[in-house]
Amino acid sequence: MSQTMTGAEIVLKALKDQGVEVIFGYPGGAVLPIYDEIFKQNAIQHVLVRHEQGAAHAAEGYARSTGKPGVLLVTSGPGATNAVTGLQDALMDSIPIICISGQVGSFLIGTDAFQEADTVGITRPCTKHNWLVKDANDLAKAMHQAFQVATTGRPGPVLVDIPKNVQMSPGVYVPARESRRKSYNPQTRGDLSDIKKAVELIERAERPIFYTGGGVINSGPNATRLLREFARATGFPVTSTLMGLGAYPASDKQWLGMLGMHGSYEANLAMHGCDVMINIGARFDDRITGRLDAFSPGSKKIHIDIDPSSINKTVRADVGIVGDCAVALEDMLRIWKSGGSKSQKNAVKDWWRQIESWRAVDCFRYAPSETTIKPQYALQRLQAAIEKKDFYITTEVGQHQMWAAQFLKFEEPNRWMTSGGLGTMGYGVPAAVGVQMAHPKSLVIDVAGEASFLMTMQEMSTAVQYRLPIKIFILNNERLGMVRQWQQLLHGERYSSSYSEALPDFVKLAEAFGCKGVRAEKPEELDGAIAEMLAYDGPVIFDCLVERHENCFPMIPSGKAHNEMLLGEADTEGAIDAAGAMLV
Amino acid sequence: MSVMQKPETIERHTMAVLVDNESGVLARIIGLFSGRGYNIESLTVAEVDHNEHLSRITIVTTGSPMVIEQIKALLSKIVPVHKVVDITVAGPSVERELALIKVRSTGEKRVEALRLNEAFRGRIMDTTLESFVFELTGDPGKIDAFVELMRPLGLVDVARTGVAAIARGPEGM
Incomplete structure (x- = not known):
């Protein structure tokens, strides 16, 4: 059943139909019709921020802490450009946010009108996708597609730019199920033969490590549960990127702490010395790998990522699995259990002994003080x-x-x-x-x-x-x-x-x-x-x-490998060469 | 070798990309290449299905095998992109380009230009008493060769379409 309503009404109805409860925003000339609709209803709460960058980060905070998409509403021109930092932030960290921006009337676009900016042009490289909606009849579809694109596949920011006259024009509302986009179908299930290969590598591993990332958290509570189950079933050590903290409990004895430039000594040395690396939802960021040609030189690498362009981007995966972390972990665990797989108990025990000796270094120690607060x-x-x-x-x-x-x-x-x-x-x-x-x-x-x-x-x-x-x-x-x-x-x-x-x-x-x-x-x-x-x-x-x-501290200096970590001030003399300085 | 850092061989690949013909789609494609520092040797685009509003883009690019793999994955991720085929690895293919070449000369040089055009099976699209516009189709190498031959014979302008490519055999992309 299609209904006709104004563009601004379509925006609010689409938000309600998508289950949105809170939006963060800042009004201005080009979004007044939408703000007028917000005034007339109570289902969605609007939070007035003090700067549009704040709206974008607030939407990110909302999204990261709930697993639901965050929504922000900004006006044309400076409203949209102020949101750009937050959009790029969400793009880099794979956070689903939907930015709705007002635009000058479609008849004014291209005339250097007051508060006009080429918002879709400016935000094209910092969103997963964006839309300039020139006809109210296309608005509902764009709104629903925005939620579909932001929340599926590798999540990320999207932007819907709506000229003021479109907000005020009548258009037909279509529900989400009639708005899906044919060309957009991210793969969520990893190839089973690759998953079997991964399980075989895991079974034979003598010095394994789980290297997990934000993808596990983005995938949802199931991925976290399955990661914990798989880690327990194998007895392997677990480390995580900055983005992935919390997916594995910090109090667990298999937890090595964060890895990377300021990560733990044990996590980084285990990454360097492992023979099988199981990367689940992390992307071999340069703060993680340090010097690429010395990164974990002796390991077979399994890489699970929902984004096909993350695999083999900087580090070549021996087994690349394109899919959602939870789905891949579920398939892995099923194959692991049904095949009666077991890890190499003795070798892994030796590996743990090695890791414990690294852990004993107590890398986060610092010189305490009685006079100043460290x-x-x-x-x-x-x-x-x-x-x-x-x-x-x-x-x-x-x-x-x-x-x-x-x-x-x-x-x-x-x-x-x-x-x-x-x-x-x-x-x-x-x-x-x-x-x-x-x-x-x-x-x-x-x-x-x-x-x-x-x-x-x-x-x-x-x-x-x-x-x-x-x-x-x-x-x-x-x-x-x-x-x-x-x-x-x-x-x-x-x-x-x-x-x-x-x-x-x-x-x-x-x-x-x-x-x-x-x-x-x-x-x-x-x-x-x-x-x-x-x-x-x-x-x-x-x-x-x-x-x-x-x-x-500790710290892997730029341009160095994981096994060249500095543990404290005493190690810093001449630690970073000129080539490293360029990589900061 | 698990890590890319040593210089790798640079390959030339032709990709066919089927996209929704909508505003901004070409900017998304080009932005991907410029934003990440990849090369575009040639790019052609036109709507190929007027009912479904689908355009086919043919891109010729160069890069290491890892970069080529990245380009394909990144193109596939663009929302209005339906399909990406690496024509170079998919099997035998036909690659053709059209060029319009203006030559201005008289006397022996004019006769020679005309003779070479025939040898290359070009067509004459325009002529005055002192000039020709030749139309040539073929693979890019053939057009390069012809342009080089015309240089001493009074070459004035060259307009090239870039490569259009399609797989040989009965199968679609």
Whole structure:
């Protein structure tokens, strides 16, 4: 049954039919008809952000923490261009978000009209797909296809650009089932003969490792359950990328911690020395592999990825399986069980002995201090205070992000929201807004650096308006810490522009926003201050003044292999050569 | 060899891509190549099914085997793309290109240009007392050769369509 309604009504109906409950947005001239429809209904809640980049990250936070798509609504021109960073962020991290943008009237397109920008042109490389809808009769189809494309296959951002006159024109509404796109059919089931080959390799493996990524989390709770079951059935060690934290419980004895540039010593050496690598939903990112021609030189590589272009992109897979992680894991487990497969018990036991010796190095150790708060110590105390709570963590980008990944423990997926691929400073505050909207009763903490926080701190105002009790835990070193670390190691300690000479008083800033401000300067103040933050029923900015020159270790220097990890300051002398400096 | 870093052989491949003929589709294809630094040697496009609004794009590209594999996977991911076939590996194929070549000369040179055009089985599409426009079809190598021969004989302009390619035999793409 087709119905005729205005374009703006079509947008709202499509959102409702897709099960959308919350959208993040900012009004402007070219989306007023849609905002008028939002005003007339109650089913969908609109959250007014303070900048369109915030809308995109909030939608990402909502999506990552729920597994459902996030939606944002922005106006033409600057509204759309401000959202671009969030779209690219979602593209890199495979997060399903739908951006609806207003556009100048279709009769004005191409005339340099007020707030006109070639939005589909600008966003073409930073979305999975985008649409410029010039006829209200095509709008419902585009809206439903947008959800289909964003949420299926490798998830990602999409954008629907709607000229203002189309929002006001009558058009026919078609439901989702009549809107599917013939040319778009991502493969979800991996080839069975490849899966059998993978199982054979796994059976023969003597030094195996599971290397898991964000794909396991994107695939949904089934993938997490099956990964845990398969890991238990084989007894193999498990490591994960930054994006995949939580898919495997951090408290489990088979867990090696995160791998990569600032990952654990045991995880990276196990990757380097393994004979069979089982990559599930990770993409051999350059922060993971380090020097490509020295990456895990002796291993057979199994690579499961829903995106065919991820396989054999930088690292050649011996067995490449194009498919959804959950489906592939289910097939693998079935074949494993039905064939009565067993792992090489003795060899794997030796392998574990080797791994335990690496683990004994205790790579995350740091020099404690009684006078200044070490950032690692602050996170350990935070972890101790929240570990029994129902918590979600977002982060900004930099040293604090790596320390959070090292020191906070995730037992479940969808609890850890961080900008991995794009490395977007300013991600964490708006992402926390999105997470808290989805989980109003849970504890949501943005582990931040003071520099990142300043990039999107205006969203504190959003948090206050919607009574979102997000906690911003700033590890304040008054430096762009990761930049400073690289300048120390690579650029002769010339700290070019990595010191913020002027910083606001974050406690007063919190109060100005209508939040609570808490400060901790000494280690002994920390526990009390954290308790104060957690006890407050409202948004808090926590200014934790930490050691200013702490470096993040362990670290694989750029241009080096996994077995050339630096464990601490003593290892850093001349560790990075000029070729490595280019790869930073 | 599990890792790509040593220089690999560069191959030339021709791909046929069936797409929905909609606004922006060509920009998506070209953006993929320019954004990732891949080469386009030639690209041709025209609607081939007016009822279904399907266009066929023929792309000639060069790259290492790993890059060629990437290009095929990335093209297949583009939403309005229905099908991608690597004509070069799919089996024997026919590759043809059309060129219009303008030559301006008189006397012996003019006679020689005309003679060579006949030898290449070109057609004369336009003539004045001092010029010809030849139409030539063939594989790109033949057209290259003809253009080189025309250079000393008063070559003025060349317009080439780029390669259109199709598999030999009864099967569709």
